[in-house]
Amino acid sequence: MVSFIVRRILVSILVLLAASFIMYVLAANSGNPLQDLQGSNSPNRQALIEARIAQQHLDVIPPLRWVLWLGGVAKCVVPVGGGCDLGTTFANQPVTVLLPSAMVSTLQLVTLAFILAIVLGIALGIVTALRVYSGFDYTITLFSFFLFSLPSFLMAVLLKSFVALGYNSFLADPHIPLSTLIVVGVVLGVLVQLAVGGPLRRRLVAFFATGILSALILGLLSAADWFTHPQLGPVFVILFTAAIGFGIVSLLAGIHNRRAILTAAINVLIAIIAYFALQGLFNISSVGTLLTLAIVTVAVGLISGYFVGGYDRGLMMRIGGLTAFLSAGVVLLDRFVQSWDNYVALIGGRPIATVGSQTPSLGGDVWITGIDTYTHLLLPTISLLLISFAGYTRYSRSGMLEVLDQDYVRTARAKGLPERTVIVRHAFRNMLIPIATLIATDIGALLGGAVITETVFAISGMGALFNSGLQRTDVNPIMGYFLVIAITAIAFNFLADLAYAALDPRVRVR
Structure with missing residues (x-):
């Protein structure tokens, strides 16, 4: 194992060196780095040109400049002689100062979209594989x-x-006409009956039940002015946390497993108690307080699953941890909703933002700033999510179909195991092997795709750093972007190799 890791690190270094050389030479020859100064009418134009040439070593050919840049990168690995040095931009700003803030903005944007794309894509892929060649599929x-x-x-x-501008305009007069309620009910009814499948009578019941219920709920929310003054309240929290516990137990263990029901019930009860007990603490909370509560919540879920688990502690710990984490999310969602009216008043009544990652000079507590971050990153996250999850859906579907045709799956069914056990415990793990490869290759592409998304939404992240450097032929910020993307791609490919051994016992790292 150690020799494998050492070999992979050495190979990765060689790949990184070769790729960085090609990237540096291409970026340096992509344009004229002095174009903006040569077209200037400034009386000290020649002095500015000479200063940039001296600062950026533009009188040296690109391959030799790459060697100088590589010397600064080496100081990041072995911090000697002044520490890490990735060069400066044309504005004389160190790249090592610009990278951290740009990385934070991009990670905020990419991380949630990446996780949701994986979860939703795999879930839909499994369902379509189980309902292959159906209307839903x-x-x-x-x-x-x-x-x-x-x-x-x-x-x-x-x-x-259509989403941001349309919804903000809708909030000026949040009334849903009857025709819209009917259209929404019909569309949701059609989607649900496709997912339910089965005999015609069953699908018709699902269609009418879903359509009528969704139209009724939207009509009540509109009549109660919920869209301008949203609120959840204890009834919603209790019902939703109970539904989360029931769903996790049904999916992972089955509703006849008493230990699973007990584990989920304990964590749902703790979440409900915490909802009433922690309201005062929430009013004075900070990001550190919320992170501490999140760690404690997951720990309580794992511990409860361990003590209740008996012969199947691993499964009970997963049920406890997931139930506790998701139930805590519902409690936090309620607290964020309580601050929605104050936030809308602060930003002028149009909450869904279309540019930037935050509102400039916005004051407020952790709840106000959290809502502000959410409203700014909502549309970029949805944009990346919708584009990314399609690939995971197709790979999950094909992988599950291939696994379901294997002998060990037929044997598990022949032994009389429930279909949920066959899917979750036998087929799901082996289906994840190609997904691990896709995740490793997709993370670099997702970060690269954020260049366009950040440009459209005016987010000052890694994409903006790369784009501004490319437009001005400013090589140093381009290479800073390259380093982050390349190291991320190499690291995730290495983790994918390790994941193969964890998912498939036949694969061993030698």
Whole structure:
């Protein structure tokens, strides 16, 4: 194992060196780095040109400049002679200062979209594989290919035009007409009956129940002015946390497993008690307080699963941890909603933002700033999510179909195991092997795709840093962007190799 890791590190260093050389030479020859100064009317134009040439070593050919840049990168690995040095921009700003803030903005944007794309894509892929060649399968397949074919800039522009501007205008008069309620009910009813499948009578019941219920709920929310003054309250928290516990138990263990029911019930009860007990603490909370509560919440879920688990502690700990984490999310969601009216008043009544990652000079507590971050990153996250999850859906579907045709799955069914156990415990793990490869390759592409998304939404992240450097032929910020992308891609490919051994006992690292 140690020798494998050492070999991979050495190979990765060689790949990184070769790729950085090619990237540096291409970036340096992509344009004229003095173009803005040569077209200037400044009386000291020649002095500015000579200063930039001296600062950026533009009188040295690009391969030798790459060697100088590499010397500064080496100081980041072995901090001697002044510490890490990735060069400076044309504005004389150190790249090592610009990178951290740009990375934070991009990670905020990419991380949630990446996680949601994996979760939703795998879930939909499994469902379509179990309902192969059904109406639901054909609908998801068509939807996936449609999203996969859309350019990222077009998706971003459509979201800004129809979601942000449309919803902000809707809030000025939040009344849903009857025709819209009928259309929404019909669309949701069609989607649900496709997912339910089965005999015609069953699908008709699902269609009418879903359509009537969704139209009724939207009508009540509109009549109660919920869209301008949203609130959840204890009834919602209790019902939703109970539904989370029931769903996790049904999915992972089955509703007949008493230990699973007890584990989920303990964590749901703790979440409900915490909802009433921690309201005062929430009013004075900070980010550190919320992170501490999150760690304690997951720890309580794992501990409860360990003591209740008996012969199957691993499964009970997963049930306890997931139930505790998701239930705590519902409690936090309620607290964020309580601050929604104050936030809307502070920003002038149009909450869904279309540019930037935060509102300049916005004051407020952790709840106000949290809502502000959410409203700014909502559309970019949806844009990246819709484009990314289509691939995971297709790979999950094909992987599950291949696994379901294996002998060990047929044997598990022949032994009389429940279908949920066959899918979750036997097929799901082996289906994840190609997904691990896809995740490793997709993370670099997702970070690269954020260049376009950040440009459309005016977010000052890694994409903006790369784009501004490319437009001015400013090589140092381009290479800073390259380093982050390349190291991330190499690290995730290495983790994918290790994941193969964890997912498939036949794979061993030698």
